[in-house]
Structure formats: structure tokens, C-alpha cells
Ligand code: NIG
């Protein structure tokens with residue numbers, strides 16, 4: 001049954017079907033139609049335009065969006081939303097002066113979450129995770145990339161990836177799964193790092209590929225975690241299973257990870273809080289999307305990714321949450337968009353482009369998601385009555401979402 005949304009105050013992010021990402025100065029543009037309608041059939045956007053030209057009078061399902069803005073749902077291209085338990089004690093420890101690094105060195109951090117996950121059944125992990133998934137859909141996310149990486153053993157990495165697969169089956173939003181076995185070295189491999197790399201390469205990767213559990217491969221390429229050489233080994237091994245890289249790089253240190261990722265045709269490089277000129281140069285003439293995670297910078301009080309510099313260099317930029325129990329216990333893309341404007345000096349247009357079409361690109365789905373385009377999936381946010389779209393990032397912390405449509409159906 002068709003669904004008509006009429007009297008839309010402003011319909012945002014109208015793009016031609018061949019536009020898969022937006023770069024540089026073009027990110028300042030956000031094509032819109034004021035006083036618009038949009039028609040959905042099944043799960044697809046089939047028509048839209050100015051109300052003057054709206055000739056659909058006999059549609060039974062109609063939403064009156066007077067005073068409201070309609071835009072594509074957020075495409076959150078970097079999350080660790082499947083996890084067990086929380087780490088609020090580490091939050092308090094950081095307030096009392098410990099750094100993220102010091103906490104990790106004491107056996108906290110990723111290893112802390114891995115221990116909790118090991119002791120959590122697959123069913124319980126699923127239940128905990130879907131509560132978060134439901135919350136972020138209500139906050140306007142219509143597509144999520146979800147990483148493993150709190151398993152750190154074959155059994156538990158597969159447990160996480162099976163939970164992601166089940167979420168994909170049970171929820172209407174678009175899900176992409178990423179294998180992040182190389183998130184941290186487990187304690188038993190502290191003095192045998194090659195042993196853990198071999199386990200990833202010879203045991204985890206083949207089993208995960210056989211069960212078809214992941215689309216992408218990720219590595220936490222960082223001092224104290226996985227070196228350039230470690231990262232290279234994993235990316236090379238993942239190639240034979242056709243797992244495209246999406247890499248955690250430059251969160252705390254810049255030492256060539258961006259260049260390595262680009263060399264391996266990474267779909268995205270994520271974090272980039274520390275970025276130098278050679279990283280920017282490596283990204284030019286590449287197909288790799290730089291992804292900023294401003295909620296992580298906010299929560300850990302670390303520098304923000306120099307998004308302004310990235311865009312001013314003519315590059316594209318995507319925004320994602322990084323939702324995880326340690327560095328970003330929040331999956332709120334509205335906050336991410338606000339924070340990118342406030343702290344990274346992105347314009348609202350740039351931030352909305354980064355969180356929709358470029359986010360979709362960073363998870364390989366921008367041919368079907370991320371813009372208002374005939375033939376794309378009808379995943380839409382209908383806002384409350386707001387004065388303008390600038391009000392959305394401006395009124396940070398306020399929930400201005402009225403309704404979320406996923407695959408043509410009100411969620
Ligand atoms: O993207 N940086 C690496 N991984 C996560 C944090 C993981 C954790 O602390 O649990 C991130 O910030």
C-alpha cells in the first residue's frame with residue numbers, strides 16, 4: 001500500500017542515483033525542496049517533488065508533515081553495538097585521573113569487555129544488544145555497521161558475529177558485519193603476538209568466511225595494539241576471503257596506518273584524531289572514506305578529528321558514532337552531527353552529508369541508502385516541527401525526531 005508524506009516543510013538531501021559520496025567544497029551543498037511531498041511504495045522511494053505538483057489524491061495512507069523536515073535516516077558506519085555489560089567503573093577511574101591507556105594496561109579496556117563477553121551466552125548477548133539497536137533506530141539510524149572484536153578467541157568472535165547475523169535477520173534496518181579479531185592481544189598471547197596473528201589468520205578467518213559471517217575486516221592499528229606489520233599480515237590474509245578493510249587508525253598516534261590502509265583499498269579509515277600531511281596526501285586520489293567519530297573524542301577528552309582540514313583538502317568525510325562500552329557509550333547520531341558542527345566546525349550541510357550519503361559509502365551501501373533518490377530504500381526521519389534544519393545540530397541534546405520510517409514502514 002503506497003504511503004504519501006505531504007506538506008513537508010523541507011525535504012533534505014536530494015541526490016541523483018549516480019552520486020555515491022560527496023567530497024570537498026560540494027559537502028557544503030544540501031539540495032532540498034521546500035513544501036514537498038514524498039511517495040513510498042513497499043520499501044522504496046518512488047516519487048517526490050513540490051506540493052504544487054502533487055497529484056496523488058486517492059492514497060489511503062497519508063502523513064501530514066506540516067512544519068516538519070524529512071531527511072534520510074543516519075547511516076552509522078562504525079559501531080561496536082554488540083557487547084556485554086558496561087564499563088562505567090572505568091569512566092569513574094578516568095574522572096579520577098587515569099588515562100584510557102593506563103586503564104588498558106591494568107587489564108581494563110577491551111580485555112575487560114572480552115572477559116564479560118566470554119561469560120555471556122549468545123542468547124543473552126543478543127538480548128543486551130537488541131535493546132541498544134532499538135534505541136538507535138528510534139534516534140534515526142537506519143543502517144549500522146557492527147564490529148566483532150570483544151571475543152578475541154575463535155569461539156567468542158564467532159559468537160559475536162552470529163549475534164550480528166541474527167540482528168540482521170530480525171531487524172528491518174541495513175546491517176553490515178565487520179570482523180575485528182585484531183582489536184587487542186588477549187592476555188595469554190601477551191608474549192606471543194605472532195601466535196595470536198596466526199590464530200586470526202589460520203583459524204578465525206577461514207571459519208568466519210566459511211559461515212559467511214563478515215563483509216569487512218578491521219584492525220586496531222595503534223601503538224600497544226597492532227603494528228603496521230601486524231595490520232599488513234591480517235589485510236593480506238583477509239584478501240583471499242574478499243573481506244574489504246575498514247581500519248581503526250590514528251586514534252592516538254599517526255605512524256603510516258592510513259597509507260597502508262589506502263594501499264589495501266580500504267573502504268574507510270576511522271578515527272583519525274591524529275592526522276598529518278602525508279595521511280591527507282595518501283587519501284587524495286583514493287577511494288577510501290575518512291570517518292570521524294566525534295562522540296569518542298568528547299567522551300575520552302582527546303582531540304577531535306580535523307574534519308575541517310580533511311574537507312578543505314578536497315576530501316570526503318563521514319561521521320559515525322563508534323558506539324562501544326569503553327570509548328563511546330552512545331549511539332546517538334544526532335549528537336554526533338551536533339558535535340561535528342560545534343567542535344569540528346563543520347557546517348550543518350557538511351555534517352548531514354557526512355552522516356547520510358558518506359556514511360552509507362563508508363559501509364558500501366550508498367547505491368541504496370543515504371539520500372532522497374527515486375529507487376532508494378524509504379528510510380526516513382520525520383522531525384518534530386522545527387524552525388529550520390540548522391536547528392537540528394544547534395539544539396544539541398534535544399530529541400527533535402518525531403517519526404522514523406524504515407523500509408517504508410513506521411518504526
Ligand atoms: O573504536 N579504539 C579501539 N576500539 C574502540 C574502543 C574499544 C573499547 O574501549 O572497548 C574504539 O574507540
Ligand code: FE
Nearest residue numbers: 078080248322
Ligand atoms: Fe571503534
